[in-house]
Each structure stands twice: as C-alpha cells, then as structure tokens.
Amino acid sequence: HDRIIMLRSRSDEIHTAVIVNRIIGMSYIAEQDIESIDAEPHSSEPYLCGVFEIDGRPVAVLNVETLLLSDDMQQFRAMS
Numbered sequence: 001h002d003r004i005i006m007l008r009s010r011s012d013e014i015h016t017a018v019i020v021n022r023i024i025g026m027s028y029i030a031e032q033d034i035e036s037i038d039a040e041p042h043s044s045e046p047y048l049c050g051v052f053e054i055d056g057r058p059v060a061v062l063n064v065e066t067l068l069l070s071d072d073m074q075q076f077r078a079m080s
Contacts, residue, residue, distance in 0.1 A: 009068045016068060016076070027054065034061050046070075 003023055008015040034050040037060075047070070049061040067073065 007064050007068060009065055014068045014073065016073065029061070 002019050002021060005018045005020060005023075006015065007018060029052050034052050036050050037045070037048055047063055047067045049063045051058045051060055053059070
C-alpha cells in the first residue's frame with residue numbers, strides 16, 4: 001500500500017521518486033507561513049526550508065531543489 005511521489009528539480013535537470021507509507025493529506029502552504037527553523041544545526045538542515053504548524057503540530061518543509069541537486073543525489077544521474 002505504499003505510495004510513490006514523483007519529484008523533479010525546477011530546472012528539470014533531475015527527476016526521482018519517493019516511496020512513502022501513507023499520505024496524511026495535502027495542503028497549500030503560503031511561503032510567508034513557513035517559519036525558519038530555530039533548532040541546533042543538523043545534517044538535514046540544508047534540505048529544509050522551514051517549518052509550519054498544522055493542527056498544532058510542527059511539519060518540516062523539504063527544500064526539494066537542494067535535495068535533488070545535492071552531491072548525494074547526483075550519483076544517480078549516471079543511471080538514467
């Protein structure tokens with residue numbers, strides 16, 4: 001019952017898919033509603049845009065462009 005989410009960079013330079021167990025919901029979040037992260041530096045920090053709250057719970061927002069164009073993801077370009 002896994003779901004596949006297709007992602008692509010804005011420049012259309014790279015495409016990939018993310019497998020998720022479930023999708024809880026989809027929402028439009030205005031850019032001004034995304035708050036910066038005030039946490040300690042973490043290895044995932046470059047891949048996060050910020051955080052917003054939904055029903056009182058924080059939700060991290062991925063920076064898909066940075067993630068897709070990262071050195072870690074570029075190794076898969078040769079496979080396409």
